[in-house]
Amino acid sequence: MIYKRSSTLFTEAEKVIPGGVNSPVRAFKAVGGTPIYVKEAKGAYLFDEDGNVLIDYINSWGPMILGHAYQPVVDAVVEKAQKGTSFGMPTEIETKIAELVVSMVPNIDKIRFVNSGTEACMSAVRLARGFTGKDKIIKFAGCYHGHSDSFLIQAGSGAVTFGSPNSPGVTAGTAKDTLLANYNDLASVEALVAANKNEIASIIIEPVAGNMGCIPPINGFLEGLRKLCDEPSILLIFDEVMTGFRLAKGGVQELFGVNADIVCFGKVIGGGLPVGAFAARNEIMNHLAPLGPVYQAGTLSGNPLAMAAGFAMLTALNTDENVFKRLAEKTEYLHKGLTKVLTDNNIIHTINRVGSMISVHFDDTKVVDFETAAKGNNETFKTIFHGMLNQGIYIAPSAFETWFITDALTYKDLDATIAACITVFK
Numbered sequence: 001m002i003y004k005r006s007s008t009l010f011t012e013a014e015k016v017i018p019g020g021v022n023s024p025v026r027a028f029k030a031v032g033g034t035p036i037y038v039k040e041a042k043g044a045y046l047f048d049e050d051g052n053v054l055i056d057y058i059n060s061w062g063p064m065i066l067g068h069a070y071q072p073v074v075d076a077v078v079e080k081a082q083k084g085t086s087f088g089m090p091t092e093i094e095t096k097i098a099e100l101v102v103s104m105v106p107n108i109d110k111i112r113f114v115n116s117g118t119e120a121c122m123s124a125v126r127l128a129r130g131f132t133g134k135d136k137i138i139k140f141a142g143c144y145h146g147h148s149d150s151f152l153i154q155a156g157s158g159a160v161t162f163g164s165p166n167s168p169g170v171t172a173g174t175a176k177d178t179l180l181a182n183y184n185d186l187a188s189v190e191a192l193v194a195a196n197k198n199e200i201a202s203i204i205i206e207p208v209a210g211n212m213g214c215i216p217p218i219n220g221f222l223e224g225l226r227k228l229c230d231e232p233s234i235l236l237i238f239d240e241v242m243t244g245f246r247l248a249k250g251g252v253q254e255l256f257g258v259n260a261d262i263v264c265f266g267k268v269i270g271g272g273l274p275v276g277a278f279a280a281r282n283e284i285m286n287h288l289a290p291l292g293p294v295y296q297a298g299t300l301s302g303n304p305l306a307m308a309a310g311f312a313m314l315t316a317l318n319t320d321e322n323v324f325k326r327l328a329e330k331t332e333y334l335h336k337g338l339t340k341v342l343t344d345n346n347i348i349h350t351i352n353r354v355g356s357m358i359s360v361h362f363d364d365t366k367v368v369d370f371e372t373a374a375k376g377n378n379e380t381f382k383t384i385f386h387g388m389l390n391q392g393i394y395i396a397p398s399a400f401e402t403w404f405i406t407d408a409l410t411y412k413d414l415d416a417t418i419a420a421c422i423t424v425f426k
């Protein structure tokens, strides 16, 4: 396949946009080559500026769970746009989507909408600090919670891909309030809690990790965190920006039967428009301004176009009883197919999968945390990335990323993907 026009467009972009991209994960720095410019997309396919058709396994990094240009979302946005795109005043659609989320997700009474997952996590931590009157937070190496200062400590995929796990520009004062534990290692959390008695406001976690590849929580890990939080009143924050409305209607809380105190959303919740949100029970949410003292605001928060898109998306997911099962089955089919190709060709690998999140690590150690995720062979990853791309299969340009399966994928698309993988390693 030829990527000539993409390459020209990228050269122009580099002159006026740092690295040519508005988010580093879009760059091809880890794999070489230049990013592909999308002209349009429909269902499971991307149509690029060179006229290539690509099967998409990124899906805007998660949001397009029902495929690109999903008609009910497009219709909702178009209809709203004709009536004005922003007012800075309340609209009914905000209450409708809030009611819908509260009905779908366990253990929450109220929700506040923001514009990104970053904002959701940042605000959730401020709320946890305001509510508990404590300063420190515990996060896990390899987990990503957006790019706000407190979280840029061993922050997973994007940051790791570009070799800056800890970003300059984060002050020492901020960094000292973020304590680092190891994923799936309850003892590492217990030690931090014991060493910082009455100082920890919250533990924030991706309850199924997706930013160091996909890593499921081992048996008892989330339950253990829940217990650890109950006693000294630490708030447990589930960052479900990636997993929310992807793994189950009610997210990981529903899937694993563990309750969080605050839940963060992004990605799918906006149906492809910029939306994030955080939610909790009344007692906690009532601490937010204007009811309570913890300040949080946004000129475009609850934007009518974004809320209409999110409402259409969540309504579709809420009314389709089989969607999450179908997604998981498609992902399992791909998992089996890839396993066979890699095994037949003696490529050392480990595939992790939860529902419609899947990642291929090129190492045979069981991948349970950041350290084991980092062991993957990047040369093999580059081979598969470019080999697949040349055959019109678009996977994320980093070995640390999860592939996102969309319901728009057909079994024919999955077979084509597996066949392309055979060609790569033949």
Ligand SMILES: *Cc1c(COP(=O)(O)O)cnc(C)c1O
Residues within 6 Å of the ligand: 115, 116, 117, 118, 119, 121, 144, 145, 146, 147, 206, 210, 211, 239, 240, 241, 242, 266, 267, 276
């Ligand atoms: C993507 C992501 C974020 C950040 O969301 P943005 O909308 O990119 O700011 C936060 N947490 C998790 C788990 C994510 O996957």
